[in-house]
Amino acid sequence: MNPWPIAVPAVAAAAAGVAAWGAMAPGAQLFGPTVRRTGRGNTLALTFDDGPNPAITPRLLDLLEQHHARATFFLIGRFVRACPELVREITARSHLVGNHTDTHPNLIWLSSARIAEELERCGESIAEATGRVAQWMRPPYGFRGPHLQPVVRGQGYRGVVMWSVIAYDWKPQPSARLIARLRRVRGGDIVVLHDGDHRALGGARQHTVGALEFWLPRWRDAGLEFVTIDGVAGEVSASAPATRQGGKN
Numbered sequence: 001m002n003p004w005p006i007a008v009p010a011v012a013a014a015a016a017g018v019a020a021w022g023a024m025a026p027g028a029q030l031f032g033p034t035v036r037r038t039g040r041g042n043t044l045a046l047t048f049d050d051g052p053n054p055a056i057t058p059r060l061l062d063l064l065e066q067h068h069a070r071a072t073f074f075l076i077g078r079f080v081r082a083c084p085e086l087v088r089e090i091t092a093r094s095h096l097v098g099n100h101t102d103t104h105p106n107l108i109w110l111s112s113a114r115i116a117e118e119l120e121r122c123g124e125s126i127a128e129a130t131g132r133v134a135q136w137m138r139p140p141y142g143f144r145g146p147h148l149q150p151v152v153r154g155q156g157y158r159g160v161v162m163w164s165v166i167a168y169d170w171k172p173q174p175s176a177r178l179i180a181r182l183r184r185v186r187g188g189d190i191v192v193l194h195d196g197d198h199r200a201l202g203g204a205r206q207h208t209v210g211a212l213e214f215w216l217p218r219w220r221d222a223g224l225e226f227v228t229i230d231g232v233a234g235e236v237s238a239s240a241p242a243t244r245q246g247g248k249n
């Protein structure tokens with residue numbers, strides 16, 4: 001009996017399964033090392049994706065300030081160009097900004113050249129708005145393919161940032177549901193939340209602010225220190241260069 005008609009599809013399916021896991025699972029390292037925990041049990045890294053969002057980000061900044069919490073914002077380049085003052089406000093309030101691409105595509109299907117272009121345009125917009133160079137990137141949807149890491153390294157980023165807790169907050173919902181979901185946050189986590197909607201400026205994310213109004217004082221009372229991705233340790237060293245080179249200004 002010829003084993004191939006059975007074996008080939010099985011092997012192909014297994015390979016596809018591994019590739020899908022490598023592309024999507026936040027903890028997967030198949031396509032290069034990523035940062036996914038803070039490395040210290042008394043710290044918490046809150047990260048906000050898909051902004052800036054003029055409808056939500058200013059309220060969020062006030063709330064974070066009220067609780068002396070620093071956070072990291074992964075920004076979409078086209079929104080940065082739409083509201084550069086808001087991006088300046090984010091950095092002026094001691095938060096960190098990172099690159100979440102220019103138009104939020106699924107990077108798995110893009111060539112290296114297109115990925116490079118997405119990162120460059122967003123990075124340039126951040127630099128123009130703030131005078132600072134973004135050091136970290138997060139891929140849209142968390143999707144990573146084999147082309148991403150070489151481009152990220154080639155552009156001098158310190159690394160790719162994933163998460164240990166995802167809050168499923170990208171659809172409007174009662175804050176109470178999100179509050180319940182965030183009960184599993186523990187020291188050392190990197191939490192991904194959304195202050196923006198990648199489809200358009202002005203996305204409804206009030207539930208995210210509402211949930212943080214509940215949790216920020218409780219996390220602080222539990223002794224957790226809020227850190228930006230610059231403040232994390234451990235796995236970060238795996239992704240090498242500490243300074244940006246070339247390309248951007």
Ligand SMILES: [Zn+2]
Pocket residue numbers: 049050100104139140141198
């Ligand atoms: Zn996103």
